[in-house]
Amino acid sequence: MAGMQNPVGDTTELLIEHRREIANLVQRIKNRRMQVFGLYATPVALVLTVVVWAGLKVLLWLHGDTPTAINGICTATVFFLAIASVVQLVLEFQSDSPWEDPKTPVRQLKLKLALAEERHVLEARRHTPPVTDRQASYKERIPGEILRLRKESRHYRRLHLLMQWILFISSAAISAVTAWYDPPQPAKGVLIGLGATVTVITAAAGYFKPRERAFNLQQTADSIEQHTTALELGIAPYSAADEKGNLALYATTIEGLRAEQRMREQQLDQPQQGQQSVL
Known part of the structure; x- marks a missing residue:
């Protein structure tokens, strides 16, 4: 009959959906780790660049002018890192952020992944084919x-x-x-x-x-x-x-x-x- 449902097909679609959810969570965890790394690493890199710039000035050119090339490279690096830090902070804390999981700890996504994998295992056990x-x-x-x-x-x-x-x-x-x-x-x-x-x-x-x-x-x-x-x-x-x-x-x-x-x-x-x- 046309109105009858296929239990095997429904089970297959359910297991496929679980697979998709698991794959999606794995990708979200990777993306979130990169976002968190950028949030912390970019300001640290900015501070280190300023410290290195000042250290070069003190150690090598304390009584003279710093070469123009060194000043240009350090200035461009500091400007880029400062802009990147501000952009990442805005994306992290704005209400309509394009990021998928702003302000979400990685451990929370890992917990969701573990629960999704457990649901997949339970469904696979309940509907194990011959x-x-x-x-x-x-x-x-x-x-x-x-x-x-x-x-x-x-x-x-x-x-x-x-x-x-x-x-x-x-x-x-x-x-x-x-x-x-x-x-x-x-x-x-x-x-x-x-x-x-x-x-x-x-x-x-x-x-x-x-x-x-x-x-x-x-x-x-x-x-x-x-x-x-x-x-x-x-x-x-x-x-x-x-x-x-x-x-x-x-x-x-x-x-x-x-x-x-x-x-x-x-x-x-x-x-x-x-x-x-x-x-």
Whole structure:
């Protein structure tokens, strides 16, 4: 009947509304923190600028005139900070402030966020969908997870290639500069800089291991995509006639792959000795 309501749809909309409220409160807390920081930091910066200006005058130019450039920079800074302080005070205390939460403590917004999250948890518990629906919903979120893994894999792969090219160019430049300048006294600074660059890049590549991270992420993404394709096509290991069993096996397998990926990340974050003990 047209007049009948869909309880599943109503529950979904309710949970989505809770999500929106939580996201809105999180953003409001960030904005309010910036506002409070500006209210306190701008006057402090104004006072510090005046103190530094006066200190420079006393220490360096007590018996002479302060350079025009110093006076101009300090004057412009003091004027800007004074205007910013006045504007922020007006926005904070005027009745029709464009700020969303004027004169509202951050802890009050945090309390609202905690209550909103608690309401969301309670509503989710009261209207928990069946396991099959949750598994089907989980399957629909997997393509986004695959895209995320591949995006991170590309990031680390590009970082690894950038490091390698810097190493190649710096190593070649050291040889070229050494051969060009003999004795190398005029280019001593260049050689020191190139040597330091090679050392830093080598150490960073060995510590952060971008190549290994890119490989692990790409491998996990490929494995997840392979299982997703197998489920959609109904081929092994998801060729059983029981759709519920296939979804359960799929969710178990994907969570296992994600757990394995997290374990690899933890191993890469540990020192070499710690990795050997874990392995």
